[in-house]
Amino acid sequence: MTFSVQVLGSNSAIPTLTRNPSAHLLKADERLFLIDCAEGTQVQLRRFHIHFQRIRHIFISHLHGDHFYGLIGLLTSFHLLGRKEKLHLYAHEPLREIIDIQLKASRTTLIYPVVFHPLPDFDQQVNMEKLYEDDKLIVMAFPLVHSVPTCGFLFKEKPGPRKIRKEAVAKLNIPVDRMNRLKAGEDYTDDQGKVFRNAELTSDPPSPRSFAYCTDTAFTESILPCIRGASLLYHEATFLKDMATAAREKMHSTAAEAATIAKLAGVGQLVIGHFSARYDDAAPLLAEAREIFPDT
Amino acid sequence: MTFSVQVLGSNSAIPTLTRNPSAHLLKADERLFLIDCAEGTQVQLRRFHIHFQRIRHIFISHLHGDHFYGLIGLLTSFHLLGRKEKLHLYAHEPLREIIDIQLKASRTTLIYPVVFHPLPDFDQQVNMEKLYEDDKLIVMAFPLVHSVPTCGFLFKEKPGPRKIRKEAVAKLNIPVDRMNRLKAGEDYTDDQGKVFRNAELTSDPPSPRSFAYCTDTAFTESILPCIRGASLLYHEATFLKDMATAAREKMHSTAAEAATIAKLAGVGQLVIGHFSARYDDAAPLLAEAREIFPDT
Numbered sequence: 230m231t232f233s234v235q236v237l238g239s240n241s242a243i244p245t246l247t248r249n250p251s252a253h254l255l256k257a258d259e260r261l262f263l264i265d266c267a268e269g270t271q272v273q274l275r276r277f278h279i280h281f282q283r284i285r286h287i288f289i290s291h292l293h294g295d296h297f298y299g300l301i302g303l304l305t306s307f308h309l310l311g312r313k314e315k316l317h318l319y320a321h322e323p324l325r326e327i328i329d330i331q332l333k334a335s336r337t338t339l340i341y342p343v344v345f346h347p348l349p350d351f352d353q354q355v356n357m358e359k360l361y362e363d364d365k366l367i368v369m370a371f372p373l374v375h376s377v378p379t380c381g382f383l384f385k386e387k388p389g390p391r392k393i394r395k396e397a398v399a400k401l402n403i404p405v406d407r408m409n410r411l412k413a414g415e416d417y418t419d420d421q422g423k424v425f426r427n428a429e430l431t432s433d434p435p436s437p438r439s440f441a442y443c444t445d446t447a448f449t450e451s452i453l454p455c456i457r458g459a460s461l462l463y464h465e466a467t468f469l470k471d472m473a474t475a476a477r478e479k480m481h482s483t484a485a486e487a488a489t490i491a492k493l494a495g496v497g498q499l500v501i502g503h504f505s506a507r508y509d510d511a512a513p514l515l516a517e518a519r520e521i522f523p524d525t
Numbered sequence: 526m527t528f529s530v531q532v533l534g535s536n537s538a539i540p541t542l543t544r545n546p547s548a549h550l551l552k553a554d555e556r557l558f559l560i561d562c563a564e565g566t567q568v569q570l571r572r573f574h575i576h577f578q579r580i581r582h583i584f585i586s587h588l589h590g591d592h593f594y595g596l597i598g599l600l601t602s603f604h605l606l607g608r609k610e611k612l613h614l615y616a617h618e619p620l621r622e623i624i625d626i627q628l629k630a631s632r633t634t635l636i637y638p639v640v641f642h643p644l645p646d647f648d649q650q651v652n653m654e655k656l657y658e659d660d661k662l663i664v665m666a667f668p669l670v671h672s673v674p675t676c677g678f679l680f681k682e683k684p685g686p687r688k689i690r691k692e693a694v695a696k697l698n699i700p701v702d703r704m705n706r707l708k709a710g711e712d713y714t715d716d717q718g719k720v721f722r723n724a725e726l727t728s729d730p731p732s733p734r735s736f737a738y739c740t741d742t743a744f745t746e747s748i749l750p751c752i753r754g755a756s757l758l759y760h761e762a763t764f765l766k767d768m769a770t771a772a773r774e775k776m777h778s779t780a781a782e783a784a785t786i787a788k789l790a791g792v793g794q795l796v797i798g799h800f801s802a803r804y805d806d807a808a809p810l811l812a813e814a815r816e817i818f819p820d821t
C-alpha cells in the first residue's frame with residue numbers, strides 16, 4: 230500500500246523562481262490528502278502530474294498566507310473543471326469566511342459540496358483531537374507554538390489484516406469467509422473441531438506507518454508525545470542555527486532544532502522545509518540537521 | 526520614453542504549466558502599472574526580472590478569481606520585503622474586505638500604506654471616468670459587458686513638450702528658462718523685441734501613446750468611443766469563432782470579435798489573450814484575429 234509524501238513547496242513566506250511556499254501531498258493507498266496550499270500549489274500539482282480532482286481532504290495548518298493563499302484558486306479550478314465529489318476542508322474558522330466572500334464577489338456557487346471542519350482551539354494544552362477516520366487511516370491534530378493558532382497533523386495508518394501463511398493453510402481447504410476472520414485475528418476450527426491457533430496460520434501485518442506534519446512552529450518539546458515514533462516527520466527548519474535568536478523571535482525553528490525534535494521523538498525519517506528565502510541553497514540546512522539526525 | 530506592455534499571463538480561468546491567467550504590466554517612462562493580478566503573478570514578475578516594489582498602482586478589472594487571486598500574495602510579499610512606498614489599488618469595492626479579512630486572519634498590519642480607490646459603478650452607461658492623472662499620464666475607466674461589474678482601462682500619455690529645433694535656436698542664445706517656455710508652446714521675443722514664432726523654433730513632440738485594456742467582455746461596440754485610435758489594444762479572445770455561441774453565453778469574445786473591435790476602433794496594434802485552456806496552442810487564435818486585423 231502506498232504511503233508517500235510529495236513536497237510541493239519548501240520555501241517560507243514568499244514564492245521564488247526555485248521554491249514554492251508550503252504545500253504537501255500525502256498519498257495513502259489510493260487517497261490524496263493535501264496539507265497546506267500556498268499560492269501556486271495547483272500549478273505544482275500539475276507539474277507533478279497529480280490528478281488533483283482525487284484530493285478529497287485538505288488540511289490547512291494555520292492562516293498565514295504562505296500556507297493558504299493558493300486554496301481559493303484550487304477550489305475554483307475544481308469547480309471550473311466540473312468536480313462533483315465532496316471536499317473536506319480542515320482549517321481554522323476564519324478561512325470559511327475568506328472563501329465565502331471571494332466566491333460571493335465573483336458570484337460563484339461551487340458545483341460540488343465543501344464540508345468545512347473548523348480546527349480545534351487547543352488553548353495551549355498538549356492534547357490531540359481526531360479530525361478524520363476511515364477503515365485504513367486516522368488523522369489527529371495537535372497544537373504547535375506559533376504567532377497565530379497553528380495545528381500539527383498526524384496521519385496514522387491503522388494496522389492492516391494479518392497475513393495468511395500460505396504454506397500453513399495449503400492443506401486445510403479454508404472457506405473464503407473464514408479466511409477473512411483469520412486475517413482479523415481469529416483462530417480457525419475445522420469441521421472435525423480441531424482448533425488451529427491464529428499464530429500458526431498467519432503472521433504479523435506490516436507495521437502501520439505514520440506521517441507527522443509540524444509547521445509553523447517554534448522549537449517545543451510539547452509536541453513529542455504527539456509525534457513519537459512517527460515513520461516520517463516533516464518539521465519546519467526556517468533558519469540555520471546561527472539565526473536561532475531570529476527563529477525564536479519569529480516563532481520558527483532552526484534546522485538543528487528540527488533534527489533535535491526528530492531525535493527526541495525517535496522518528497524514522499525527517500524531512501525539513503519552510504526554508505527562508507535568504508537561503509538560495511538548502512544544502513547547509515540539510516547538513517546542519519544531519520549532524521544531529523542523520524536520516525534527514 | 527518607454528511605453529511598453531508586458532503580458533504576464535495569457536490564459537483564462539485556470540493556471541496551467543504553460544500559461545498563467547491575466548496579469549499585465551504597463552511600463553510608462555519609469556513607472557510600473559500592474560493591470561490584473563492572477564495567482565502566480567508575483568512569480569511571473571520575478572521571472573521577467575521586474576523590480577516589483579516599483580509598482581505604485583494596481584488596477585483590477587473585475588472580481589473573477591483569474592484576475593485577482595494573486596493580489597493578496599503580492600501585497601504580503603511587498604510587506605515582507607520591507608516596502609515603504611504607498612500603493613494605490615483600483616478595484617471594485619468588495620476587494621477591500623477580501624484583503625482586510627485575510628490580513629486580519631494572519632494578524633498582519635501592512636507596513637506600507639495602501640490607498641484603495643473603488644472603481645465606479647457605471648450602471649451600463651457608456652461613459653468614462655478618470656482614475657488617475659500625473660504630469661505625463663492619465664488613466665480612465667469605462668464599462669465592459671461581463672457577468673460581474675467589469676472595467677476597461679485606458680492609459681493615455683499626455684502630449685510631451687515641443688521639441689527644440691537645434692539649428693533654429695543655435696544663434697539666438699536663448700536663456701534656459703525661456704527654453705522651457707518655448708517647449709511649452711510660447712513664442713520667443715529677444716532683447717531687441719524681435720518675435721520668433723514657436724513653430725519656427727520647435728517641432729511637434731511625438732504623438733502621445735495609449736493602451737486600452739479590455740477584459741473580460743462580450744463583444745460590444747459600446748466601447749468604441751472609449752478606445753478609438755489607441756496605439757495598442759489588449760482585447761480578450763477566449764474562444765475561436767466556431768465557439769461564438771459559448772462566447773456569447775459566457776460573456777466572452779472570440780478572436781475574430783477582438784479583431785473586429787480593433788478594426789472598428791482604428792487602433793494601432795492589437796494584443797489578444799485570456800485564451801481558454803482548451804487551446805494548447807494559441808496560434809489558431811492569432812491567425813483568426815489577423816485575418817480581420819493584420820497587426821495583431
